[in-house]
Amino acid sequence: MKRKKLFFVLFVFSFLLSIVSSNAFARSNGQIVYIVPIKKTVEKGSSAFVSRAISTAEENHAAAIIFEIDTPGGAVDAAIEIGKRISETKIKTISYINQDAISAGSFIALNTDEIYMADGSRIGAAGIIDGAGNAAGEKAQSYWLSAMRGAAEKNGRDPIYALAMADKTTSLPKYGSPNGKYLTLTSSQSLEVGYSEGTVNNLEDLMQKLQLDHAEIIKVKESFADKIARFVTSPYIVPLLITAGCLGVLIELFSPGFGLSGLIGISSFLLFFYGHLVSGLAGYETIFLFVIGIVLLILEFFILGGIAGILGGIAIVASLFLASGNIVQMGISILIAIGVSILASIIMVKVLGKKMKFFKKIILSDSTNTESGYVTNPNRTDLIGKAGTTLTALRPAGTVIIGEERIDVVSEGMFIEKNVKVKVVKAEGSRIVVRQENSEIQKEDK
Structure with a gap:
């Protein structure tokens, strides 16, 4: 009897769970929408983050990816990589410009299938500059203009506005971009020139416009590692x-x-x-x-x-x-x-x-000098004034014996024969200078 009750409880529980699951699936229509933020400065790390988010959406067969953009721009190479990755995916991509899509942000938005903007938001000012804040070289400018044109044309947008965003010489005075100024479009201007599919109040409003308000929403967040x-x-x-x-x-x-x-x-x-x-x-x-x-x-x-x-x-x-x-x-x-x-x-x-x-x-601050007590050879100042006898002729170097010690010496420059009495007159480390004892007497006689 207890076993039957247990089976009955499990059956009821499974039945209720299936009803809840089917209702949840019905509410979402089996659709999943990923919301990927692109905020602050676009860096290399941003490129890796967006690429992983798109890969996750592809693995889960998402119905759409919404990029929530609010960026002042950033690295051109990172923006190029993000744009390329967005273009490669077969999932529908939508840009929701929440505040600003400036510079690299505008290029990323142009690579998506559709663009929606919050009231008062902006897109443009995509001039390329180097690290010093100056206009980039001619080759870099040409490449960037080509990329902006390609992004606009790929999704059926008039490229003249994309070029004006990146090139000061493209004049569009009607939209506040005379010669010498980069183009920046407001939400209403973007809608007028076809750079926006609509102006929305928030994400919920956007989901309704896209008829995805019953879809399951997954908001991708940057991890600590990202x-x-x-x-x-x-x-x-x-x-x-x-x-x-x-x-x-x-x-x-x-x-x-x-x-x-x-x-x-x-x-x-x-x-x-x-x-x-x-x-x-x-x-x-x-x-x-x-x-x-x-x-x-x-x-x-x-x-x-x-x-x-x-x-x-x-x-x-x-x-x-x-x-x-x-x-x-x-x-x-x-x-x-x-x-x-x-x-x-x-x-x-x-x-x-x-x-x-x-x-x-x-840092080695010691010096091996005499003042610090360092000498390469002992200083024989004790020999000064002592007399000795030459064991060899001095030409001018040779050997003398003083007491019982053999010492290598030099004369003051003159030749001194063997077995001649000499006296030490100077001692500089290993250099011992001697003089013949009777040399002073000979000088006086002369």
Whole structure:
């Protein structure tokens, strides 16, 4: 009887669970929508994050991916990678510009199938600039304009507006972009020129417009690893990490034991490679090459010739270049690190080494001079004034005997025969100067 009751309870429970599941599936129509944020500055870490989000949506057969964009722009190469990944997916892609899609953000939005904008949001101002804030070179400009045109044409948008966003010479005065100014479109202007499919109040409003309000919504969030990767792959942080790493390792190599400087140096390089690994820019082979370089540098202290040190330096620099997605940027970062390291070394030796106890421990300040008590040979000042006999002729160097001690000496420049009485007149370390005893008497007679 108890067994029948148990089976009955399990049957009722299973029946109710199936009803709940079927209702939930019916409410979502079996559709899944992924919402992927693209906010703050677009970095290499952003590219890896977006790529992983799209791959997850593809694996789960999502009905659509909505990119919630609010960015002032960022790295062009990262934006190109994001745009390429969006173009490759077969899932419907929608941009929801929540506030700003400026510069790289506008390019990303143009690569999606549809664009919707919040009231008062903006898209445009996509001029490409270098790290110093100046307009990029002619080749880079040409490439970027071609990319902007292609992104607009791919989704049936008039490319003239995309070109005006990236080129000051394309004049569109009607939309506040005379010659010499980049185009930035408001939500209403974007709708007018076909760069927006509609203006919405929020995501819920957008879901209704897309007839996806019954779909299951999955909001993709950046993990802690993604945030670290975004931070450490920033073009402003990379030079700092490399500089800190070089200085830390340099100080540690020339100081006894293992201390804070070594910990800072290793941590800086670990952060650098970790961020680039997470971002998909580096593989484990780059870390292996870097470790080989460090080992070779350490071997240089035990193997003479300098070959190990040179090979180690080449291996380290090569690993940094392999881990970078931008060779020019990495080259600049390494030059900055080398310059700062040299300057810091000079400051440590010339200034801090005299004032701070920490640097006194790693900087050799002792000098092997006579004033400090260091001599290469004993100074025989005790021989001055003593007389002896030459055992050999002095030409002008030779040997004399003083008491029972044989001593190598030199004359004052004249020739002195063997078995002649001499007197020590000067002692400078190992240089003992003698003079023939009767030479002064001979000078007086003359």
